[in-house]
Amino acid sequence: MAKQLPKRELENVGLGVTGACVALVTLVVAALIFMVAQKGLSAFFKDGVSIVEFFTGTKWDLANTAENGLPYTGALPLIVTSFAVMVLSTLIALPIAIGSAIFAVEIQPKFGSKVFQPLIELLTGIPSVVFGLIGFHVVVGLMKSVFHVSTGLGILPGAIVLAVMILPTMTTLSVDGLRAVPDSYRQGSLALGYTRWQTIWHVVLKSAMPSLMTAVILGMTRAFGETLAVRMVIGGIEAMPTSLLSPASTITTTLTTSMAVYAEGSAQDDVLWALGLLLMGMSLIFILIIHLIGRKGAKARG
Amino acid sequence: MLDQAYSRRQFLGLAGGLASIVGLGLVGCGGSNAANTAAEGSAAAAESVSGEVTYDGASSFQALVEAAAEKFMDANPDVSVSGSGNGSGKGLTAVAAGTVTIGNSDVFAETKLETDQVKNLVDHEVAVVGMGPVVSKNVKVDDLSLEQLKGIFSGQITNWKEVGGDDAKIVVLNRKAGSGTRATFEAAVFGDEAVDFKGDAELDKSGDVQTQMGSTDNAISYLDFSHFDDSKFNAIMVEGVEPKSTNVTDDSFKIWATEHMYCAKDADEATKAFLEFMLSEDVQGKLVEEQGFIPVSAMKVVKDASGKVSAK
Numbered sequence A: 001m002a003k004q005l006p007k008r009e010l011e012n013v014g015l016g017v018t019g020a021c022v023a024l025v026t027l028v029v030a031a032l033i034f035m036v037a038q039k040g041l042s043a044f045f046k047d048g049v050s051i052v053e054f055f056t057g058t059k060w061d062l063a064n065t066a067e068n069g070l071p072y073t074g075a076l077p078l079i080v081t082s083f084a085v086m087v088l089s090t091l092i093a094l095p096i097a098i099g100s101a102i103f104a105v106e107i108q109p110k111f112g113s114k115v116f117q118p119l120i121e122l123l124t125g126i127p128s129v130v131f132g133l134i135g136f137h138v139v140v141g142l143m144k145s146v147f148h149v150s151t152g153l154g155i156l157p158g159a160i161v162l163a164v165m166i167l168p169t170m171t172t173l174s175v176d177g178l179r180a181v182p183d184s185y186r187q188g189s190l191a192l193g194y195t196r197w198q199t200i201w202h203v204v205l206k207s208a209m210p211s212l213m214t215a216v217i218l219g220m221t222r223a224f225g226e227t228l229a230v231r232m233v234i235g236g237i238e239a240m241p242t243s244l245l246s247p248a249s250t251i252t253t254t255l256t257t258s259m260a261v262y263a264e265g266s267a268q269d270d271v272l273w274a275l276g277l278l279l280m281g282m283s284l285i286f287i288l289i290i291h292l293i294g295r296k297g298a299k300a301r302g
Numbered sequence B: 001m002l003d004q005a006y007s008r009r010q011f012l013g014l015a016g017g018l019a020s021i022v023g024l025g026l027v028g029c030g031g032s033n034a035a036n037t038a039a040e041g042s043a044a045a046a047e048s049v050s051g052e053v054t055y056d057g058a059s060s061f062q063a064l065v066e067a068a069a070e071k072f073m074d075a076n077p078d079v080s081v082s083g084s085g086n087g088s089g090k091g092l093t094a095v096a097a098g099t100v101t102i103g104n105s106d107v108f109a110e111t112k113l114e115t116d117q118v119k120n121l122v123d124h125e126v127a128v129v130g131m132g133p134v135v136s137k138n139v140k141v142d143d144l145s146l147e148q149l150k151g152i153f154s155g156q157i158t159n160w161k162e163v164g165g166d167d168a169k170i171v172v173l174n175r176k177a178g179s180g181t182r183a184t185f186e187a188a189v190f191g192d193e194a195v196d197f198k199g200d201a202e203l204d205k206s207g208d209v210q211t212q213m214g215s216t217d218n219a220i221s222y223l224d225f226s227h228f229d230d231s232k233f234n235a236i237m238v239e240g241v242e243p244k245s246t247n248v249t250d251d252s253f254k255i256w257a258t259e260h261m262y263c264a265k266d267a268d269e270a271t272k273a274f275l276e277f278m279l280s281e282d283v284q285g286k287l288v289e290e291q292g293f294i295p296v297s298a299m300k301v302v303k304d305a306s307g308k309v310s311a312k
Helices: A007-045 A051-056 A076-107 A109-125 A128-147 A155-179 A183-191 A196-207 A209-225 A228-233 A251-259 A267-300 B002-028 B062-075 B088-097 B146-153 B180-190 B206-215 B245-249 B269-279 B281-290
Strands: A060-065 A071-073 B051-057 B079-084 B102-105 B121-136 B171-175 B201-203 B219-224 B233-235 B256-264 B301-303 B309-311
Touching (some): A007 A051, A007 A267, A051 A076, A060 A267, A071 A267, A076 A109, A076 A155, A076 A196, A076 A251, A109 A155, A128 A155, A128 A228, A128 B206, A155 A228, A183 A196, A209 A267, A228 A251, A251 A267, B051 B088, B051 B269, B062 B079, B062 B269, B088 B102, B088 B256, B121 B180, B121 B206, B121 B245, B121 B269, B121 B281, B146 B171, B146 B180, B171 B180, B171 B206, B180 B219, B180 B256, B201 B206, B206 B219, B206 B233, B256 B301, B269 B281
Parallel strands (some): B051 B079, B051 B102, B171 B201, B171 B219
Antiparallel strands (some): A060 A071, B102 B256, B121 B219, B121 B233, B121 B256, B301 B309
16 A cells, blocks of 8 residues: 555545445435335235224234234324323423533533533443333332332333433433523623523523423433333333323333234234334434424524 | 555545445345255264254243253354244244244244144254242232132232132233243133233233232232242142142143244254254253253153143
8 A cells, every 4th residue: 555546536435435334324224214114014004904093093912813803903002101101201300401401501510510411421321221120129119119009010110210311311412502502691691680590591591492402302202212121110011001100011112022922924013013113203203303493593593 | 744644544445445345244144144064964963063053932941942052062062052032933933934943932833833834843842841820928819720810810800809818909910922921821721712901010021020029919920930939929829739840740730831942844963963962861851950841751741732731
């Protein structure tokens, strides 16, 4: 390699290599979407599962078959549970995330960047199964002793475990969002005679709103997709949840526990792929929302 | 300086290109691990086999297969035995499709595969596992009939006082559909009847059942004998018979299953040798019992694909 390539040829090599990387990623994404869509849609078009039934039916039972020879594929209980767990965990985590972000950025910035942020980042790195274990042994026991229920499994323990898991994501993003607010805003506000609290509430939080929304949505996305930790504390019963402490099952937990059971190409397997397609569609919507917020935020700031 | 920059870029370009080629190459050949048995696999094969044995299937006796595989590889260093436990269904479809050489299953292949697929498979019954109902420490009931178990696990009996216990709601802890333990338990208790009662929870693993049983009052579940733990919960009698290996061998204790290892009819020498080893005295006489299973040779009865039990 002692000899140099001519400059133009070198440009072409660079173009080729980087282009190949982009092509590879595009190919993988396209193939992924194509495969999940093909498998998932074949549940409806090949096996004859009714789409309406899939989204509105409340009986999910792949092991038994109905009169029409198909398994029971009402996914509504799973969808409801997934959303319930997601919303509840966000509701628990959001105030804590924003509160600690305000403290770490506005009130004690030194403590925030030296102690608090590394601590939160440490929390991000903990594998989800650890949270699941803690949930299984601690949160479930807590539910039993506080609410006097028999098993202690259900949506509430799931949401509590998830809240802890999405907290670091939401906090880190909120901290970044608050930091990005220019100091001149704060100074201007203080110069006008606003108190610190008024400055935080009316100026900082308001102008950081798009980043905070992104933090919320990314947290929700993670909560929606998280599987392992939820699976250990949710109870795993595919039925419409009647209370926050009745056993239920989310889309992801049902997917993972049923995956290995059914033979490839069977109606049951295809329906599971349809669940996967639904999950992918949801995350696509979440990403779209984040983009919309980002664009709106950019417009608002000029 | 310029010279150096160029060569570094060239190097990076080359390295990147190579990396992507290697990556693609790996993806491309991931599926073709068909055992490459040596051609001389005829006469002296029993002494020195080589090749690759892969398995997939039931997780319930995966530990037994792994332990046996380790011993087998010690004796036959040219053979590699590896695999995973993705459930009986996956194991059977995989061996029928030829992606693994051995499919492990808690159930007969006939129950999961089409008849013409089963025709090409050879069954090896390697062990028997007994399973029994377990109840929380605070439950006073120590004997249930199959009829009572059926009532409890179909949701018809919901209070312990209906089966001779205290006045308390029965908490039913099930295993996930697809669990071999659940399939065996339901086959013994329900026969061919479909069950759509789900209970108060469906747990993933036998270990989870142990933990939950230990901390839940008024609960009932079921486990294989090797997972019994007197310090956390009580294993109870069924029809007045204690859940013990000796009672399984003559079918006086009714809840048990045979563990199957299926291979294709035209399996390679390494696979055949490994399955022979599974049935040999080394495994059957020692390993099977160490792992909490019952050797097939100790059984006085056999169960066929439809669940019928007959004297051997």
